[in-house]
Amino acid sequence: MGDPAFAVLGRDGRVIDAALTDDTGGAVERVRLDDDTLPGWVRDRESAGRIRWVWNDTARWYPRLLRAGVTVARCWDLRLGHAILRWAQSVPADDPVRTAGPWASASADPAAEPDSPALFEWDGGAGAHTGLPSGLDAALAEWRSQEAAVRRSEDPARLRLLLAAESAGGLLASELTAAGVPWDVAEHERVLTTALGEIGPGGRPRRLEELAAGIRTALGDPALNPDSPPQLLRSLRRAGITVQTTGRWELAQHEHPAIAPLLEYKKLARLLTANGWAWLDEWVRDGRFRPVYVPGGVVTGRWASSGGGALQIPRQLRQAVRADPGWKLVVADVAQLEPRVLAGMSSDASLAQAARGRDLYAGIVEATAIATRPEAKVAMLGAMYGATTGDSGRLVPHLRRSFPRAMRLVDDAARIGEDGGAVSTWLGRTSPPPDERWRGVQRRASEAGATAADIDRARRAARDRGRFTRNFVVQGTAAEWALAWLADLRGRLSALPAASASAPGSGPVFSTRAHAAFFLHDEVIVHTPAELADDVAAAVQASAAEAARLLFGDFPLDFPLDVRIADAADKA
DNA sequence: GAAACAGGCGCG
DNA sequence: AAAGCGCGCCTGTTTC
Known part of the structure; x- marks a missing residue:
């Protein structure tokens, strides 16, 4: 056979089977590996030429490769691919890929699985917990089935682009978790203390307690717990404030001494419960916030997240997103995507x-x-x-x-x-x-x-x-544009030279390379060695132009970016 | 005492 | 301001 174009991976217990094929999928060479030999073998194949890794689930293969210091450029994620093809209108309704089966029932969220193999170790028969097929023959069969479905579809080129972008998103999601968001704990604590005050003797922040006391006084209800909507509603009405809900916007329309402290209380209580000291303790380690992303987790194709509220970081805390010494952040978002x-x-x-x-x-x-x-x-x-x-x-x-x-x-x-x-x-x-x-x-x-x-x-x-x-x-097409943007950006970043300064918190692969650190629908934050920041900013722009071309060809349409090079991610 | 639900609010 | 879409997560409350 000629140079392999695809490597299909499957696992049966401790045994990892690999099949190398050319781009017709015909000629097959089989290799037997295990957990110890896999990373080195993947690294060798990856550097030998352009190859696409075909596997059941990126979240179950890629994190351990990254921990071993190995990246891959392209893959075909069979779980993500199946989820798209299962419902795709452009695939004939009678195509086998459109019927229910084990590839459709697997969980999209590896972190939600007990003993998650994505986060810890292989469970001995990857997929045992999820119903996702794990063997090589199953992967080969599903791959051929998906390939056939794409060929039978009304527009194979578009569907192929979508599957490639979705799979690249799977790789990126694992990489983002591996690299983490550089997080300045001291800065975060400064924000908390400034807003909430010191922790008082009751274990609650002083400022929050003062506001609660003010609300109780103003409403004449000394036992009121302002965190309880039913209690609060009763208390407000007794005080003559005729609201239907305890929502912020409805409250703001009323004049009463209790309103101002109540609105302030709600704001601060939210900061404390969602992103307070407990959140810092649980989610930030070694200067990195490492959320778990769930590619394709939203029906429209947007990503979801699991744990840490990665997609809800309040603007107030973006100043805690801070580049390592000698590094910069390149913060880019698309205007009105x-x-x-x-x-x-x-x-x-x-x-x-x-x-x-x-x-x-x-x-x-x-x-x-x-x-x-x-x-x-x-x-x-x-x-x-x-x-x-x-x-x-x-x-x-x-x-x-x-x-x-x-x-x-x-x-x-x-x-x-x-x-x-x-x-x-x-x-x-x-x-x-x-x-x-x-x-x-x-x-x-x-x-x-x-x-x-x-x-x-x-x-x-x-x-x-x-x-x-x-x-x-x-929303779904915007998600596709963003995936194409980020997929192209991955390639450009990996082609940049290594850093002179190290960012040790970013893990074995990314501590010396410019890397995406955060992605949110239409925005990306790249953590980069300072000397490469201008190159990264140019790459972000070039990738946006490429995404526009990939989706809409020559149709004259701008996708202007707001790009900033900074030490922190908040708007200057 | 755990699980499910509701209200509320953070993000795009 | 919200309205009109898509999410995740916290607290309190209800249900089993």
């Missing part, structure tokens, strides 16, 4: 024209009867989320007049969802079908003898689903 991909997928030249340059919302003000930037923003969000009332709902018709193609795309997606149908992203990720409960509600409303309440319930459920599918196509 979702409306831009909407312009691309609908080929709406007017919206693309409005998106030219940095601020899409300013462009909308110029192109429409909408007068101000904030109005342009709520109008566009309303169009993508399905707003029907309020300022947003009122402004959406202006967008329909000026950007008919883009608006038709989201309106069509909503209508299909309301009818119980499925919609797909630009690259072919398809929304899941409505569940049995939803279909039951619709069925009941169309039966003879349906009550007005039945019909009302069905209509509401239909509209709910319409808003979901409306947003699915936009």
Whole structure:
């Protein structure tokens, strides 16, 4: 055979079997490995030429390779691939990959598994806990099945791009956990102490206790626990504050001496419980926050996270994200990603024209009867989320007049969802079908003898689903763009030279290399040796241009980035 | 006493 | 301000 293009890995107990194939999948050479010989062998194959690793689940193979100091450039993650192909509309409905089976039932979250092999050691028969097939023959069979499904699909090139991007995301997720977010504990503690005060004798921060006392006095309820919504609601009403909920926005509309301390209390209590000293203790080790990411964890294709609230780090604490000495952070985010991909997928030249340059919302003000930037923003969000009332709902018709193609795309997606149908992203990720409960509600409303309440319930459920599918196509395509961006960036970063200064907390692979440290939907933070920061910033830009080209070809559409080189991740 | 649910709020 | 989408996690409360 010629140079191998693929290496398929499977595991049976302590034995690891590898099959090398060329790009037709035909010629096969088999190799037998174990835990000790695997990393060295992978490193050798990886450096011998371009190869794609095919395995059941990146989260079960890659972390231990990274711990051994080995990276891989490309893979085909069969679990992630199956999750996409299982529902993909562009694959014929009778294709075997679209039927239920063991590859579909596996958990997406290795951290949720007992004795997680992703985080600790192999369990002796990887997959035993999850039902995910682990042997080489199963991997080969599933790989051929997925390959065949892609070939039979309406648009193999797009689906192939999606699977490659999704798999690259799987690699990136493991790498992000391995490298960690550089976290300055002293800075974090400064933020906590400044906001909450020192810990008092009761073990609670002083400032929080003072505010609680002030609330009790103002409401005349000395026993009140402000953390209990039912108690708080009763107490507020007794004090003559006629609220329906204890939510921040409703409270802010009332005048009363209890309101100000209560709002402040809620804000600080949130900081304490979500990201206080206990969080620091549990989640930051050796100057790194290491969250577990769950690629494809959201139906739209966005990532989810498990543990540590990685995707909810409050802006208040971003100053604790701090580069190591001799290193810098390159912080980059895409401006208004979702409306831009909407312009691309609908080929709406007017919206693309409005998106030219940095601020899409300013462009909308110029192109429409909408007068101000904030109005342009709520109008566009309303169009993508399905707003029907309020300022947003009122402004959406202006967008329909000026950007008919883009608006038709989201309106069509909503209508299909309301009818119980499925919609797909630009690259072919398809929304899941409505569940049995939803279909039951619709069925009941169309039966003879349906009550007005039945019909009302069905209509509401239909509209709910319409808003979901409306947003699915936009949010999902934005996630694809971001994955393509990050996948390309991985390659560029790995081609940069090694560092002169070391960042020891980042693990065996990344302590001497520029590496992505954090990824959140449309934003990336790269931790880089200071001398490479300018190169990294250029790479981030080049990758954005490449993502635009990969998804939308020559369609003239900007994806401007906000890129900063800094020591800390907060906005200067 | 654990599990499930609700209210609330952080992020995009 | 929210509204209109997608998440995760904390506390308190209810249910088993």
